Amino acid sequence: MIKCNNVQEQAQDLCGEIFERWRELLQSGEFILGDQVLAFESWMSDRCGGAHAVALNSGTDALFLALRALDIGPGDEVITCANTFVATVGAIVAVGARPILADVGDDELLSVETIAPLVTDRTKAVIPVYLRGRPLDIDPIIDLCRSRGVAVIEDCAQAIGTMIDGRQVGTRADASAFSMHPLKTLGGLGDGGMLVTRDPGIAxxxxxxxxxxxxxxxxSIRFGINSRLDSLQAAALNIKAQYLDQWLKRRVEIAAFYDDVLSTTRTGTDLGRGKPGNAYYHYVVQSTHRDELQAYLAENDVQAAIHYPVPIHWQKAWLSSQPRIALPTTERLSRQMITLPCHHHLSDGDVEKVVTLIKQFERAVRW
Ligand SMILES: Cc1ncc(COP(=O)(O)O)c(C=O)c1O
Structure with missing residues (x-):
């Protein structure tokens, strides 16, 4: 099976190095915070051009604590998108604020055009999501928000390696949230996350x-929570971080191959349209015959995934607590988009097989 993620393979490749680091940690007894966590924070800070990096136990907590640090709570509105993992909206609800969902463009991303009409006197923050590890046009969003006294928190959960103007994203706004969930390009062997900010007060x-x-x-100076990154996770992440750039490079190579071959197909290329700086956490195309394409690939031992089939405003959690809304582009994309395998354990032959199957499918299907 050609899989959509390489979680198991990564763990197998690196288990020797990770076990060795864990053996040292077990001897030291430093299980909470300590040197491994500090080393991982320092690596992240370097990657983010010297910004403060605070290691947490999840990307969700990084969003939650960024909102709390900005004093956002009941009575406040926070704008984000509906085509994201539920955690983005969950964090807004967890601080007691009201989520306001904006539609996205054909590139699946929020833009200043879709956000601006939703800004009111109650808006306290906007959370743009670098979905798929795609760079989004963040500067106009920050300019709009600054002019209205609104904070910006970048959801970088999927965006390790995503670059704008040659810099890792996540340092332009007030704060950003990264996830080190095992499925992420830089994922631990359990949960993990990082809050990044240039603001010493937020850090x-x-x-x-x-x-x-x-x-x-x-x-204790203020009641808080327990959201420390586990030292064992930090130790594993410190090992994995050494390989990150190599892994990202392979993703970009695979994406370039897909771009080249799929540009002449009906399925087409990644919805990010080859923008530079894409980290290709997901390579996502669209098809009006999406479910049949997914089934055809599966019959031929290729796993393609749907992230995310149910947009937030169609989730039971939303419908039981928030008003019904329509988001036409988000809804259309949720029916048509499909994630192709794109990770460093794929061989050239694997990627060729994926595109050959897509072409075969297109010839067989009645359009
Ligand atoms: C866009 C997005 N936001 C937030 C999160 C939450 O991160 P975590 O799973 O580390 O809590 C995720 C990851 O799962 C995500 O993909």
Whole structure:
């Protein structure tokens, strides 16, 4: 089977190195915070041009603590998109604010054009999502928000390696949230996340809040939560981080191959349309015969996934608590988009097989 992710293969390749690092950690007894967590924060800070990096136990908590640090809560509105993982909206609801969902463009991304009409006096933040690890046009969104006194939190959960003007995304706005969930391009062997910010106040808030508000072992200055990145996860992530650029390079190579061959097909190329800086967390195309294409690929041992088949405003969680809304582009894309395998364990032969099958499918199907 040609799979859509390489979680198992990555773990198998690196288990020798990871076990060795874990053996050292077990001997040290440093299971909470400590050197491995500090090393991972320092690696992330370097990658993000020296911004503060606070390691947390998930990307969801990074969003949650960024919202809390910005004092966003009941009575406030936060704008984001509906074609994201539920966590983006879950974090807004968790702080007691009201999520407002904007439609996206044909590239599946939010833009200043779709956000601007939704900004009101109650809007306190906007959370643009770098879906698929695609660069989005963040500067006009930040300009709009600054002019209205609105904060911007970049959802970079899928965006490790995504670049704008040659820089890792996640440092332009007030704060950003990265996920190190095992499925991510840089994923742990369990949950993990990182809050990145240039604002020392937000960094300090997150650092204290992730650890029960403790300023030292016995004194808490503000009730917080337990959202520390596990030292065992940090140790594994420090190993994996050394290979990240190599892995990203292979994704870009595979995407270029797909772009080249699929440009002459009806299925077409990635919905990000080859914008530079794409980290290709997902390579996503669209088809009006999406479900049949997925089934055809599966019959031929190729796994293609749908991220995400149910947009947030169609989730039971939304329908039971929020008003019904229509988001035409999001809805159309949710029926048509399909994620093709794109990761560093794919051989050239695997990728050729995927495109050959797509072409065969297109010849066989009645359009
Ligand atoms: C776009 C997006 N936002 C937020 C999250 C939440 O991250 P985590 O699973 O680390 O809590 C994820 C990942 O699953 C995601 O893909």
């Amino acid at each position: 300090e808030y997150a650092r204290i809040a992730r650890n029960h508000g403790l300023e030292n072992r016995n004194e």
